[in-house]
Amino acid sequence: MNIKAPRGTADVLPGEAKKWQYVENRIKNICDRYHYNEIRTPLFEHTELFQRGVGDSTDIVQKEMYTFEDRGGRSLTLRPEGTASVARAFVQNKLYGDANQPVKLFYFMQMFRYERPQQGRMRQLNQFGVEVLGSADPAVDAEVIDLAMTVYKELGLNSLKLVINSLGDQESRTNYREALVKHFTPHKEELCHDCQSRLNQNPMRILDCKKDREHPSMSTAPSILDYLNDESSSYFERVKAYLTTMGLEFEVDPNLVRGLDYYNHTAFEIMSEAEGFGAITTLAGGGRYNGLVEEIGGPDTPGIGFGMGIERLLMALEAEDKELNIDEQLDVYLVAVGDETKEQAVKLVHELRNSGIQIDMDYQGRKMKAQFKAADRYRSKYVLILGEDELQKQVINMKEMETGEQSEVSLHDIGEAMQKKLLGGKGHE
Structure with missing residues (x-):
């Protein structure tokens, strides 16, 4: 279905x-x-x-x-x-x-x-x-x-x-209502069914009718401004x-x-x-x-x-072809390679999010090349690369995508480093 x-x-x-x-x-x-x-x-x-x-x-x-x-x-x-x-x-x-x-x-x-x-x-x-x-x-x-x-x-x-x-x-509306009834009554049978009902219930609504807007009586209807x-x-x-x-x-x-x-x-x-x-x-x-x-x-x-x-x-x-100033870039994408890195990657993503960093990672079990393609699709500003060698040395590679500049940062210090890059050193408030 x-x-x-x-x-x-x-x-x-x-x-x-x-x-x-x-x-x-x-x-x-x-x-x-x-x-x-x-x-x-x-x-x-x-x-x-x-x-x-x-x-x-x-x-x-x-x-x-x-x-x-x-x-x-x-x-x-x-x-x-x-x-x-x-x-x-x-x-x-x-x-x-x-x-x-x-x-x-x-x-x-x-x-x-x-x-x-x-x-x-x-x-x-x-x-x-x-x-x-x-x-x-x-x-x-x-x-x-x-x-x-x-x-x-x-x-x-x-x-x-x-x-x-x-x-x-109310006084002005009452006087205007009487003037509209007097004006439209001779044309009642020429108006649409809704306007025929409005003539008795709320004649001002006739002026707002989409069906009868071209009827000659509309252009000659009295003006509310003359009855204020x-x-x-x-x-x-x-x-x-x-x-x-x-x-x-x-x-x-x-x-x-x-x-x-x-x-x-x-x-x-x-x-x-x-x-x-x-x-x-x-x-x-x-x-x-x-x-x-x-x-x-x-x-x-x-x-x-x-x-x-x-x-x-x-x-x-x-x-009017107006573009809204929407930042659709992802701050950080974490590329994790190897089975041993998954637990550390999950922990690191959790910690960075809690410190105010916008970050995502792969949940599809994709290879390193496919993960980098995902980072490109998200237009990620930075990519963090964590492999089994980095895990053993307790470091992570930080790559700035716009410049291609890459550096090795201690896992212990990566949160502070990302805050300086993205938040000006300010953590999550």
Whole structure:
């Protein structure tokens, strides 16, 4: 039986995994500089969390969730996005009571969405995201956007476009909703089935429809910016001013609504403009979600965040021909020749690893020539050669592969010698 990975999933093999590790480590470093702390939440949650938090009218809840009933009859769902889970953890663990506010969090999560797989969009996807809970300051909105842009820029991406919009407060949204219903109702029968349902449930979602994007009514739809009250308009102006102060270029797109019900005020997307990247250009998206924490049983707590697909980030790096600074060289390869040397070789590899040295050896019983070929394939910086003669004299040959220089070192001193060569004399801390 030929069993393959399920449709919409993919294996990340060792060579590719190094890129993931590099990217994730760079991102963690950036989050540390911005003073964000990591949070990890369960892979599945009670289905109600996403129904209430993400919204019943969204495509995620209606079409894309992996939902199942456990043996106790409880409805559970593999998380399709990260914000609702983080908000639930914030409420359950009473993080709103911490002395240090706002609470700034970041995460790396696997998400699950049942949608049509395509390049950079899988059913099991990996996402980096941040959430800031406890501040309604527009400067926080700018900080969150700046963090996302910094990730892309420090990894080397240049072909980026930042698009922002304001969805306004509840009053503004209500007035805009009425205007959209009035505008689209005469065209209802011409819209797709989903948009016909959205007209009554959440008409703003019509603007985000992929099927009806070319319908004439889209280009003449009213703009949310014309329905912002004074408070919402002032808020948006301050966000734009802070972004300008940071030197971040952006475009305002009144049709940017995002696909989740909990957004209000600031919404944004970051897109790749790299040639050949693909039809779906969005790399990251997010926005403000005041009211979400209350919706799931917490106190009045403003929030803002974003989600960034790791797969799409790697695609963008490839589209711009960006090489990641990954050291794929092995530090040391130990060539052991003869049956008598095996025990000493195992001991030496163990000791060097404990002293902070990256080292490997042969476990295939190969001849000396084949072991040297293995060292070449691993691009080993040094090769240690231990034969029965060396074992008898309690020495080992150390060869620097780049120069070909070779010297004989006491077995007792080889650890210190390797530390000086590779670690500057510093052992494992």
